Amino acid sequence: MNPSNESSSAGAGRLPLQDKVAIVTGAGSGIGRASALALARGGANVCLLDLNDNRTEEVEKEIRELGRESEFYDVDVSDPERVRKAIESAAGRFGRIDVVFANAGINGTLAPIEDLTPEAWDETLSTNLKGTFLTFKYAVPHMKKTGGSIIVTASVNGSRKFSGFGMSAYSASKAGQVAFAKMAALELARYKIRVNVICPGAIETNIGENTERTKEVDKIRIPVEYPEGDQPLERGPGRPEQVADLVFFLASERSSRISGTEIFIDGAETLL
């Protein structure tokens, strides 16, 4: 979707997210980066939360070149104090929070269940699931005044498709995000805060860079390839920008009736 000007309600010449403030976790790379840029193109000022400031610097610069404000916060989303401080600072600096994209995530360690260590389990669940909870916990008090939209990145894995052996912790974290977000959609509706989950299929990003893999899992892993016919809509993995278009739509008032749902962005792959 092209973040073109809003039609009737917001008035001619206004961008759909004009004067809105967005928080994006995992904003330095992949889906988070593309979405931060899409939100900025749609008029929002964007706060970037991530572990890695090198990549985020570039995003910050690109957003400023678009004429929007942007600020980087060095945050591990599994650390309550760092999440709290970052969101407090962002709300203090920008005066409001309208959109939250809880997106930071890792594949973690891929291993057969008997080889998966409790520490590896905790790392995946802490980043993906607890990180989502903490982002909500500290953003919601600021959003209650104005209403807004929260979008969570889960995955087809953990919701409609269970592929790739060794992904038990990842799948559990993603399924947990879906359940948490649905409950939150009900709880927060009274404040006019909408909550939705996006479930991407394979997207070309850097997520594989820090994925640990045991030798055993490679032996049992089903090779994930994309022979012709395997992907109904397109060949190969999707692009982060395609996911960003969906995030932009869910962030804007164009999706004002949509809350509590999960949207698959997988080119119909999970119907096979």
Ligand code: NAD
């Ligand atoms: P990515 O690795 O390109 O980006 C993830 C970002 O999250 C990185 O910038 C990383 O530094 C950040 N991050 C990781 N752990 C963090 C932490 N503890 N605190 C703060 N930031 C942290 O990967 P991506 O594919 O863009 O992943 C974004 C989301 O999309 C994840 O939740 C992932 O599970 C989900 N997802 C990805 C795919 C895919 O195929 N790429 C498919 C389905 C779902």
